Amino acid sequence: MKTNSLRPPAEMLHEAELAALTANDRDSRPPGWKLSPKAVRTFLLGSNGDALPHEWGGKKTKTVVMQKFYGDDALVERCIVTLLGNRGLLLVGEPGTAKSMISELLAAAVCGTSLLTIQGTAGTTDDHIRYSWNYALLLAEGPSLRALVPSPLYSAMRAGALVRFEEITRCQPEIQDTLVSLLSDKAMQVPELSGADGVLFAGKGFNVIATANLRDRGVHEMSSALKRRFNFETVAPLADHAMELRLVQEQTAALLQDSAVRVECPTDVLALLVTTFNDLRHGRTAEGTVVDRPSTVLSTAEAVAVSHSAALDAAYFGNARLGAGHVARQLLGTVLKDNPDDLKKLKHYFDVVVKARGKGNRTWQEFYEARKWLRA
Ligand SMILES: Nc1ncnc2c1ncn2[C@@H]1O[C@H](COP(=O)(O)OP(=O)(O)O)[C@@H](O)[C@H]1O
Ligand SMILES: [Mg+2]
Structure with a gap:
C-alpha cells in the first residue's frame, strides 16, 4: 500500500513481505500469533534472496524478504x-x-x-x-x-x-x-x-x-x-565494518528512494564515512593511532543520518554524486552538539588521521580539503 505519511509503521511499510510470509508459513503458530516463530525470524533477518510466491492485489507475485536487522x-x-x-x-x-x-x-x-x-x-x-x-x-x-x-x-x-x-x-x-x-x-x-x-x-x-x-x-x-x-x-553496536557499510548503503538507498531523489553514492565515500565513525567511536584507528573520542553518540543510526543528508546535499546543491566533501559538511551537525571540545577533537582527527590517509588517496584527500567546513 502506498501511503503519504512520512514514516508508515512497519506493518504497513512491509505489508507485501508480511503477506508473503503468511502465505508460505508452514510451521505452527503459537496461540495468538499471526506468524510462526520461524517466519518472524525471517521477517527480521531476511529470506536470503529467496522470492516467496503469494497473491497480492488479486495477482500472483513473488516477494523477497529484506534483511532488516544486522x-x-x-x-x-x-x-x-x-x-x-x-x-x-x-x-x-x-x-x-x-x-x-x-x-x-x-x-x-x-x-x-x-x-x-x-x-x-x-x-x-x-x-x-x-x-x-x-x-x-x-x-x-x-x-x-x-x-x-x-x-x-x-x-x-x-x-x-x-x-x-x-x-x-x-x-x-x-x-x-x-x-x-x-x-x-x-x-x-x-x-x-x-x-x-x-x-x-x-x-x-x-x-x-x-x-x-x-x-x-x-x-x-x-x-x-x-x-x-x-x-x-x-543490543550491541555493530562491530563488523563490512556489515555496517552494507547497512549504511542499503538504508541510504532506501531513504533516497523514499524522498524520490537520485544520487550516485560511491562505495568508497560511504566506506570513508563508516571508517570515520568507527575511528571516532572507538578512539582508535585501524592503523593503531589513538584519537580523542567526542562526547556525542556516534551510532550506526547517526551514520545513516549523515550519509542521507550528505546525499541530499549532493542532489540539491551538487552534481548528484556524493563526495567526501558533502560528508564532512554534514558530520559537524552530528558530532558537535553542546560540547565545544568536540570540535577540537574532530579537527585533531582531520589533522592527524585524515591528512595522512589523504596522501595517495583521492577520496580521503577530498575529505581532508573539506576541513574548512569544520567551524562552530
Ligand atoms: N544492527 C543493526 N541493524 C540494522 N539497523 C541498525 C543496526 N544498528 C543500528 N541500526 C540503525 O539504527 C536505526 C534505528 O535505531 P533505533 O531503533 O531508533 O535505535 P535505539 O532505539 O536503539 O536508539 C535503524 O533504522 C538503523 O538505521
Ligand atoms: Mg529507541
Whole structure:
C-alpha cells in the first residue's frame, strides 16, 4: 500500500513481505500469533534472496524478504523465544543500536500491529499505563466500559497482542512498578467497574517489549521486582565494518528512494564515512593511532543520518554524486552538539588521521580539503 505519511509503521511499510510470509508459513503458530516463530525470524533477518510466491492485489507475485536487522541473528532468536514465554522482553543498549526497530518489527510480525506503544517519559502516569476515563461519559452515565479509555497496554491485553514500552527507564520507578502485578497476574483490575467488567484477563499472545537506553537514567534504578519479570537482551553496536557499510548503503538507498531523489553514492565515500565513525567511536584507528573520542553518540543510526543528508546535499546543491566533501559538511551537525571540545577533537582527527590517509588517496584527500567546513 502506498501511503503519504512520512514514516508508515512497519506493518504497513512491509505489508507485501508480511503477506508473503503468511502465505508460505508452514510451521505452527503459537496461540495468538499471526506468524510462526520461524517466519518472524525471517521477517527480521531476511529470506536470503529467496522470492516467496503469494497473491497480492488479486495477482500472483513473488516477494523477497529484506534483511532488516544486522549483526546478531542469535539475539533475534532469543527475543522471539522470550516473547513465547511468561516474561517480558527488555532490550537495553546504547542509543541508536536498533532497539526500537527490533521492537517495532517484532510487534508487526507477531501480532500485526506495532502501534500499541507507550512512550516512557518523566511525565508518564499510571493512567497512561492502565486506563483513563472519558469524563463527559463518566459524569453522564457513571463508570462503564463505554466510558473507559483504554491505554495501549489495556488494548494489548484485551486483544492478546504485544505492547511496546519505549524508554521505560525514563519513567519514575513507582510508575514502572505498575507493570509488576500486570505482568505476573496477566490481568488488570478496574475497581470502578463491577462484575465481569471489573477485571480484564489478558488474551493469549499478550506480552510486553520494553526498551531502555544506557545513556539515560539506567536500568539499575528499576526495581528488582520488575527486573525479574523481564528477560534482558543487550543490543550491541555493530562491530563488523563490512556489515555496517552494507547497512549504511542499503538504508541510504532506501531513504533516497523514499524522498524520490537520485544520487550516485560511491562505495568508497560511504566506506570513508563508516571508517570515520568507527575511528571516532572507538578512539582508535585501524592503523593503531589513538584519537580523542567526542562526547556525542556516534551510532550506526547517526551514520545513516549523515550519509542521507550528505546525499541530499549532493542532489540539491551538487552534481548528484556524493563526495567526501558533502560528508564532512554534514558530520559537524552530528558530532558537535553542546560540547565545544568536540570540535577540537574532530579537527585533531582531520589533522592527524585524515591528512595522512589523504596522501595517495583521492577520496580521503577530498575529505581532508573539506576541513574548512569544520567551524562552530
Ligand atoms: N544492527 C543493526 N541493524 C540494522 N539497523 C541498525 C543496526 N544498528 C543500528 N541500526 C540503525 O539504527 C536505526 C534505528 O535505531 P533505533 O531503533 O531508533 O535505535 P535505539 O532505539 O536503539 O536508539 C535503524 O533504522 C538503523 O538505521
Ligand atoms: Mg529507541
